[in-house]
Amino acid sequence: MEGYFIYVANKLDSIRFGPSSGGKLFDLREVKTLSFWRAVSAEFLATMMFVFLGSASAIFDNDKVKISLAFGLAIMAMIQMFGHVSGGHINPAVSIAMAVSMNISVLRAFLYVVAQTIGAIIGAFILKGVTPSAFHGNLAVTNINSALGVTQAQGFGVELLLTFTLVFVIYGTVDANRPNFGSASLAIGLTVAMGHFSAISYTGASMNPARSLGSAVASNSYANHWIYWVGPIAGGVLASVLYKWVFDPYRGVPTMAEGAQTLLQDDSFVAIPRDYFKEGKKENMNASSNL
Structure with a gap:
């Protein structure tokens, strides 16, 4: 997930500690x-x-x-x-x-x-x-x-x-x-x-x-x-x-790598680039300076 920040802690926990798929x-x-x-x-x-x-x-x-x-x-x-x-x-x-x-x-x-x-x-x-x-x-x-x-x-x-x-x-x-x-x-x-x-x-x-x-x-x-x-x-x-x-x-617990892989295959989450937050912070700062 290089270059991305994924705010999905709760969902990752549910995947990681969910039931084992077995062998x-x-x-x-x-x-x-x-x-x-x-x-x-x-x-x-x-x-x-x-x-x-x-x-x-x-x-x-x-x-x-x-x-x-x-x-x-x-x-x-x-x-x-x-x-x-x-x-x-x-x-x-x-x-x-x-x-x-x-x-x-x-x-x-x-x-x-x-x-x-x-x-x-x-x-x-x-x-x-x-x-x-x-x-x-x-x-x-x-x-x-x-x-x-x-x-x-x-x-x-x-x-x-x-x-x-x-x-x-x-x-x-x-x-x-x-x-x-x-x-x-x-x-x-x-x-x-x-x-x-x-x-x-x-x-x-x-x-x-x-x-x-x-x-x-x-x-x-x-x-x-x-x-x-x-x-x-x-x-x-x-x-x-x-x-x-x-x-x-x-x-019965998937590894972090397995949990992340499962998450990547799930269409219900959004991966947000780290730069998004940096740009948002800059915009807020610019808006504050214009006040």
Whole structure:
């Protein structure tokens, strides 16, 4: 609205705080757009690179600090690179959570998950191709630390809580209604690193079904693999439901940009140029001086 002053505060409030239009479960029109397939391709490429970069840090040694930082920095870089294209999910648990909260359509979430899983598998096989064969049996495979007595139930709980935290951070940092403070990619990357620092000794701190699947397929190792699908997805969905319907202070409220766009499409308001008021003030001053 550059160059215009719109005196429509009451009407804008009614638009902004009116009932939500909701989200579409299936929007077949979006598959006909280039931007949709560009986004799907971005999820494929980002997940492939993330799995390669993160998993490579765990091949030759078990330095937990290095691994934690590698995965955190890798996801931060991928979100910075592709976030504006696809949203930078790079994680089936995130895409499914976004579909549950109706931020994206179920169709988009499904194709994102397909792209992410294929990308993760290819990324793991690329890592396998550049890694000496002596290490092919464990290409950063995630598994519960049964040697220390971690049970399947405990591993499930750890993955659920880690992914719950991650997805809640994602919702909080990308909320269009919050002030634009800080970097979303940095906050999310640090959360992934934090998850590794705190729980890598329990489960490997996956928080990402695609990441675990890629390593499992490339290494042909599927022990306790169900934990890395059920746990993260359950945690992501729980975070989605709680943020969207409990903690989101703007639930059902359009953003200011959406309200302004709705207003622009309404024929019942008038946009008045700022100069109108300046000219009116000058005329009043001239009239006063002539008295």
